[in-house]
Amino acid sequence: MPELPEVETTRLGILPYIKGKQIRHITVRERRLRWPVPRTLNKTLTGQTINDVLRRGKYLLFKTDIGTLILHLGMSGSLRICTSKEPATKHDHFDICLNNNKCLRLNDPRRFGCVLWTTQATEKHKLLKSLGPEPFDDSFNADYLYQRSRKRKLAIKNFIMDAHVVVGVGNIYASESLFLAGINPKRAAGNISLARYERLVSTIKEVLTAALNAGGSTLKDFTAPNGKPGYFQHHFKVYGKTGLACENCNSAIHQITLGQRSTFYCPSCQR
């Protein structure tokens, strides 16, 4: 479920219920996420105030006076706001109960997500320190991508999906932005011109912005049990469209595997 637009939509959705609220209790029902959830969370965090919820890449950062709770949704994670009385359902692994009678509840069937605690400055944390720029930041530009990609032989799709190059470009939006830029996903990253990187940077920003706007408009109420964004199916040009006609040229959309991930493209529009 979560690519960057979903993570940001989640952040904005939960923020009004969370920011400035005090933690009454933390419940951990399942510690076996990607890394074990620390045992001492409840003891450490009870009584602390959540000053803010920030995002770095797809990591959500819950800031308190004494440290930061780092949360990642993995492939299948979602957060919702509920009341403390609501019974937990399957895969509800983790609750932060607040002094406004609300709980932030993490559900994650595949358990690829994580919940960690750090007292470090987050930019120094192992998982965050070497992340690439945010896609909406000015430092994410064609010159940057061009310089970083010189002599690199890996496929452009794998290159832009590497969070150490740029954060937030997941499997769907990688295919979509390469289609809009007219670049074949298999092309070696080091073999792409500055001009084409100009185009690619634009389409990445474009696609993520569009998804963000769509998500923001459909997802208003995080207290709703199924408050999940359903925007994305509509605007895809290539993702999941194997065999269907390309909007531009009518050729059949191809599906291949790159870096063990499904990849979709138009072999005639993307070179």
Added chain:
DNA sequence: ATGCGGACCTGTTAGC
């Protein structure tokens, strides 16, 4: 340093 494959999981769907 780079690039690749494996690993972590459960749930849903496609195919026989």
Added chain:
DNA sequence: TGCTAACAGGTCCGCA
């Protein structure tokens, strides 16, 4: 209908 295999929006780690 039922079983099995393939696949799913992420990303870290270890190895060549």
